[in-house]
Amino acid sequence: RRTKNNPVxxxxxxxxxxxxxxxxxxxxxAGDVPDTLKAPCKxxxxxxxxxxxxxxxxGEFEERLKAVLEEVTNSNGEIVLFIDExxxxxxxxxxxxxxxxxxxxxxxxxxxxxxxxxxxxxxEYRKYIEKDKALERRFQQVMIDQPTPEDTVSxxxxxxxxxxxxxxxxxxxxxLLAAAKLSxxxxxxxxxxxxxxxxVDEACAKLKNELTSKPTVLDEVDRxxxxxxxxxxxxxxxxxxxxxxxxxxxxxxxxxxELLELKQKQDQLTAKWMAERGGVEGxxxxxxxxxxxxxxxxxxxxxxxxNMAAELKYSTLPPLLKELTALEAAVSSPxxxxxxxxxxxxxxxDDIAAVVAVWTGIPPQRMLESDRDRILTMGDKLREKxxxxxxxxxxxxxxxxxxRAGLNDPSKxxxxxxxxxxxxxxxxxxxxxxxxFMFDTEDALIRIDMSEYMEKHTVSRLVGAPPGYVGYDExxxxxxxxxxxxxxxxxxxxxxxxxxxxxxxLLQLLDDGRLTDSKGNHVNFKNTIVIFTSNVGSQEILxxxxxxxxxxxxxxxERVTNAMKAKFKPEFLNRxxxxxxxxxxxxxxxxxxxxxxxxxxEGRLKDRDITMEISDEALGFIADIGFxxxxxxxxxxxxxxxxxxxxxxxxxxxxxxxxxxxIVVTVKDERLDVRKSSGTTEKAIPALNESxxx
Numbered sequence: 001r002r003t004k005n006n007p008v009x010x011x012x013x014x015x016x017x018x019x020x021x022x023x024x025x026x027x028x029x030a031g032d033v034p035d036t037l038k039a040p041c042k043x044x045x046x047x048x049x050x051x052x053x054x055x056x057x058x059g060e061f062e063e064r065l066k067a068v069l070e071e072v073t074n075s076n077g078e079i080v081l082f083i084d085e086x087x088x089x090x091x092x093x094x095x096x097x098x099x100x101x102x103x104x105x106x107x108x109x110x111x112x113x114x115x116x117x118x119x120x121x122x123x124e125y126r127k128y129i130e131k132d133k134a135l136e137r138r139f140q141q142v143m144i145d146q147p148t149p150e151d152t153v154s155x156x157x158x159x160x161x162x163x164x165x166x167x168x169x170x171x172x173x174x175x176l177l178a179a180a181k182l183s184x185x186x187x188x189x190x191x192x193x194x195x196x197x198x199x200v201d202e203a204c205a206k207l208k209n210e211l212t213s214k215p216t217v218l219d220e221v222d223r224x225x226x227x228x229x230x231x232x233x234x235x236x237x238x239x240x241x242x243x244x245x246x247x248x249x250x251x252x253x254x255x256x257x258e259l260l261e262l263k264q265k266q267d268q269l270t271a272k273w274m275a276e277r278g279g280v281e282g283x284x285x286x287x288x289x290x291x292x293x294x295x296x297x298x299x300x301x302x303x304x305x306x307n308m309a310a311e312l313k314y315s316t317l318p319p320l321l322k323e324l325t326a327l328e329a330a331v332s333s334p335x336x337x338x339x340x341x342x343x344x345x346x347x348x349x350d351d352i353a354a355v356v357a358v359w360t361g362i363p364p365q366r367m368l369e370s371d372r373d374r375i376l377t378m379g380d381k382l383r384e385k386x387x388x389x390x391x392x393x394x395x396x397x398x399x400x401x402x403x404r405a406g407l408n409d410p411s412k413x414x415x416x417x418x419x420x421x422x423x424x425x426x427x428x429x430x431x432x433x434x435x436x437f438m439f440d441t442e443d444a445l446i447r448i449d450m451s452e453y454m455e456k457h458t459v460s461r462l463v464g465a466p467p468g469y470v471g472y473d474e475x476x477x478x479x480x481x482x483x484x485x486x487x488x489x490x491x492x493x494x495x496x497x498x499x500x501x502x503x504x505x506l507l508q509l510l511d512d513g514r515l516t517d518s519k520g521n522h523v524n525f526k527n528t529i530v531i532f533t534s535n536v537g538s539q540e541i542l543x544x545x546x547x548x549x550x551x552x553x554x555x556x557x558e559r560v561t562n563a564m565k566a567k568f569k570p571e572f573l574n575r576x577x578x579x580x581x582x583x584x585x586x587x588x589x590x591x592x593x594x595x596x597x598x599x600x601x602e603g604r605l606k607d608r609d610i611t612m613e614i615s616d617e618a619l620g621f622i623a624d625i626g627f628x629x630x631x632x633x634x635x636x637x638x639x640x641x642x643x644x645x646x647x648x649x650x651x652x653x654x655x656x657x658x659x660x661x662x663i664v665v666t667v668k669d670e671r672l673d674v675r676k677s678s679g680t681t682e683k684a685i686p687a688l689n690e691s692x693x694x
Contacts, residue, residue, distance in 0.1 A: 282327055
């Protein structure tokens with residue numbers, strides 16, 4: 001253009017705006033540009049911070065900037081300015097009675113005396129530059145979009161050699177593919193290629209730290225040697241004080257023998273470690289030599305010194321490459337003795353997944369192909385935790401399997417379900433079991449108790465108070481929780497207790513998998529499983545239970561669905577993937593639940609090294625006294641606490657159980673009988689054949 005040759009690169013943080021300007025500079029050096037940008041034309045970055053720094057007196061900043069503009073103008077188009085973070089020119093250097101940088105730049109920009117490339121983010125362009133229409137018209141907007149994962153892989157392959165040279169490790173191509181794929185899927189609040197590059201960089205740095213540190217296997221041997229030597233000194237000191245050989249003599253001989261073996265192993269491992277480390281360091285030295293030769297070749301070609309370029313390319317470089325290939329093959333080959341290497345100098349997909357796990361809290365194995373077999377057995381694992389709800393477990397399992405196979409709608413949450421059924425049948429328990437299966441911890445369950453949102457004004461607590469209201473800085477309880485844990489199970493418990501306006505704000509979440517908080521941040525819900533629980537229709541389920549229509553599940557679902565339609569708006573219900581109707585529990589189901597509760601009690605007793613054995617008859621007895629079709633499994637837990645946990649607790653407090661004891665639980669005279677395995681009667685509990693609720 002004749003005038004206003006001033007593009008401004010606008011895009012999200014990390015999409016490559018500054019990299020584009022650096023790429024233009026490289027092409028200018030190589031001469032691969034239009035004539036107007038060829039030598040002696042130069043691209044120079046303008047550091048606004050350096051211009052402002054130290055400008056104490058009025059007019060000092062303006063003098064500096066005018067001097068810069070004068071130099072650019074006098075260069076007759078040989079200087080192109082690059083202003084990174086271009087929004088900083090608005091207000092820069094402004095003080096009382098003076099002009100800011102943008103007003104000083106406007107005349108030169110409009111007349112074409114100054115050619116400038118700017119770069120800024122979308123939000124900052126809108127906030128600072130769009131307000132000043134006179135400044136905005138002097139720039140041509142160039143929108144920079146986020147590259148696709150496929151383009152990101154190409155970018156990473158171009159950067160691969162630099163990161164290998166910097167960190168002294170090798171990067172497998174599978175690691176680059178994993179970085180693009182996993183960052184795109186699991187890190188939604190940052191942008192490609194920046195987040196993928198950071199993943200590779202951090203994985204390389206982590207592996208480099210492992211290479212320069214003592215291997216774990218050798219460190220364990222060293223620690224064991226220190227422990228044994230301390231124990232040996234302690235035993236010898238006891239013998240010298242007693243003046244005779246005590247029972248520790250045999251132990252001393254065993255320690256001496258183990259120390260001898262460990263020190264031999266220590267010497268072998270140290271020698272192996274130093275040999276492998278030497279090989280890795282040799283590879284890094286060769287890489288640096290090759291990099292230096294390649295730079296010399298590039299410099300010679302740029303200066304048209306073809307003889308030097310040919311000599312370096314065909315005489316100096318091939319032997320180095322050959323030596324590097326041989327050394328890499330030697331380092332990669334398995335050890336002839338053990339078949340395993342102590343050091344690993346290759347970054348693989350597992351390393352990338354481990355970094356993503358640190359950033360997001362998602363277990364690394366959940367992100368890789370190795371998780372497929374585990375997902376296929378998901379239903380069986382959940383049935384171990386949640387008893388008597390096979391249909392509900394099947395629905396949840398199928399939703400997760402569709403997501404894992406990549407067949408679900410990527411613009412929506414993994415699944416949005418409503419769990420319906422009477423109290424105490426396992427609705428919340430299934431959510432906890434699902435969270436533990438997916439993320440190895442129940443902490444990944446984000447629980448919103450809808451009884452806290454009974455009033456209309458409480459809706460704002462989910463996404464945050466609007467500007468000007470108390471609590472604006474605190475953020476929303478729902479949006480902030482999901483921003484911290486973007487891959488989680490989201491439970492809205494007891495949904496019928498919430499105000500109807502609460503569900504209006506959730507429509508966008510269920511339809512598009514996103515929600516906008518009070519500060520304008522878009523929160524991604526596409527990696528969450530959204531579950532609502534409700535007791536609506538529980539009376540219909542209980543009415544059918546035990547009647548002649550108990551086998552007619554379709555009739556039960558129809559009645560419960562009608563009850564839901566009467567309670568909630570159709571636009572909300574229409575966005576739910578499926579209604580999951582939970583059965584009321586029978587005595588057989590309760591027997592399985594008793595087994596699970598007793599297992600938990602056994603786990604707590606293990607801290608005291610006490611084991612428990614409970615007979616099938618006792619399991620059935622507890623199930624009978626805890627059975628209540630209306631209240632589900634909750635009376636059962638109270639029955640276990642009263643009939644079993646309280647008795648064992650009293651015995652522990654009376655010191656009747658020692659470490660290593662086994663407690664046997666049976667039924668005697670229609671009562672639970674709790675005894676030591678040695679035959680000593682612990683205590684017979686009071687008769688519990690009446691209802692626990694009474």
